[in-house]
Amino acid sequence: MSADESATQELERLLAEAEAALAQTRSAQELERVRVKYLGRKSRVAEVLKTLGSLTPAERAEAGKSANQFKTALEARLEARRKALEAQPAAALDVTLPGRAVVQGRLHPVTQTTEAILALFAPLGFEVIEGPEAELEWYNFDALNIPKDHPSRESFDTFFVEAPSPQPAKGKLLLRSHTSPVQVRVMERRRPPLRIVVPGRVYRPDPLDPSHSFMFHQVEGLMVDDRTSFADLKGVLQQFLQGLFGPKTQTRFRPHFFPFTEPSAEVDIACSACEGAGCSTCGRKGWLEIMGCGMVHPNVFKAAGYDPARVQGFAFGMGVERIAMLTHGVADIRLFFENDLRFLEQF
Numbered sequence: 001m002s003a004d005e006s007a008t009q010e011l012e013r014l015l016a017e018a019e020a021a022l023a024q025t026r027s028a029q030e031l032e033r034v035r036v037k038y039l040g041r042k043s044r045v046a047e048v049l050k051t052l053g054s055l056t057p058a059e060r061a062e063a064g065k066s067a068n069q070f071k072t073a074l075e076a077r078l079e080a081r082r083k084a085l086e087a088q089p090a091a092a093l094d095v096t097l098p099g100r101a102v103v104q105g106r107l108h109p110v111t112q113t114t115e116a117i118l119a120l121f122a123p124l125g126f127e128v129i130e131g132p133e134a135e136l137e138w139y140n141f142d143a144l145n146i147p148k149d150h151p152s153r154e155s156f157d158t159f160f161v162e163a164p165s166p167q168p169a170k171g172k173l174l175l176r177s178h179t180s181p182v183q184v185r186v187m188e189r190r191r192p193p194l195r196i197v198v199p200g201r202v203y204r205p206d207p208l209d210p211s212h213s214f215m216f217h218q219v220e221g222l223m224v225d226d227r228t229s230f231a232d233l234k235g236v237l238q239q240f241l242q243g244l245f246g247p248k249t250q251t252r253f254r255p256h257f258f259p260f261t262e263p264s265a266e267v268d269i270a271c272s273a274c275e276g277a278g279c280s281t282c283g284r285k286g287w288l289e290i291m292g293c294g295m296v297h298p299n300v301f302k303a304a305g306y307d308p309a310r311v312q313g314f315a316f317g318m319g320v321e322r323i324a325m326l327t328h329g330v331a332d333i334r335l336f337f338e339n340d341l342r343f344l345e346q347f
């Protein structure tokens with residue numbers, strides 16, 4: 001076999017190989033890689049062309065012709081493939097592949113519940129106000145008619161903050177044990193009429209269990225003007241609870257004691273699980289305790305600088321997690337704070 005024959009055969013084989021490679025290309029870059037490999041300066045055809053000088057005239061003619069045929073043929077196929085790829089850009093897109101899900105974030109269930117609560121008070125004219133989580137003893141207790149050494153302080157057992165108090169005359173710094181101190185802070189700087197709702201975190205050194213957490217959320221409410229009555233309180237809370245739990249929700253106001261209200265009440269709703277018959281959700285009582293409320297105590301008005309003879313108002317407070325647990329059937333408060341996505345993604 002002569003040298004030029006083998007060069008011709010080799011180029012024929014290379015053309016077949018290049019055609020197979022071309023059929024696999026999906027982009028202009030892949031096409032260029034094939035061109036460089038088979039037609040570039042380091043390709044086999046370039047080598048063949050370089051050795052032409054050492055061949056006999058007959059061999060040279062034969063090998064030169066093969067090399068030119070190879071180049072022309074491959075260039076034509078490259079061009080055809082380029083056109084085909086251009087005409088069909090979607091050929092690279094496999095529409096039968098499963099879609100890629102977009103991970104979507106969502107609001108935490110406690111945030112969702114807080115927003116649902118606030119939204120029900122907005123049409124009644126209640127504006128949203130926030131207050132500090134690191135609070136002074138005076139606002140958390142004294143101004144709310146919770147005297148020092150009074151047993152009612154124990155029910156609001158507290159985390160004290162080690163940092164020095166910014167206002168020592170108003171006592172030590174602590175993590176607020178309820179949102180009620182914001183009532184006083186707002187009355188201090190504003191005149192009635194007032195209608196506010198106050199969402200926020202509160203802290204109590206309770207050991208963790210299915211219904212206790214050292215941090216949880218409350219929504220506080222306060223309405224003050226010159227004639228707000230207990231009837232207004234009942235009307236507002238009834239409308240709120242029916243908005244939250246459904247229009248047929250029955251409510252019950254049960255006498256209770258809070259130092260900052262007089263008279264005070266706890267509000268129950270008829271248990272939705274058993275409709276009042278008594279079940280494990282309501283502890284066989286048929287009723288679920290939802291919130292505390294009452295008419296603002298004269299001493300609280302005095303502490304805030306209001307004249308109790310000239311104003312009247314009501315206040316209320318509720319636990320957000322408790323409401324979220326009831327509306328979603330969650331049995332353990334700790335689930336809200338463990339950040340397990342399998343739980344959070346259900347809301």
Ligand code: DAH
Pocket residue numbers: 177178179180220221258260261291292293294315316317318
């Ligand atoms: N601050 C009370 C608590 O944390 C809840 C409460 C009850 C707030 C009665 C009020 C109220 O404003 O009037 O248990």
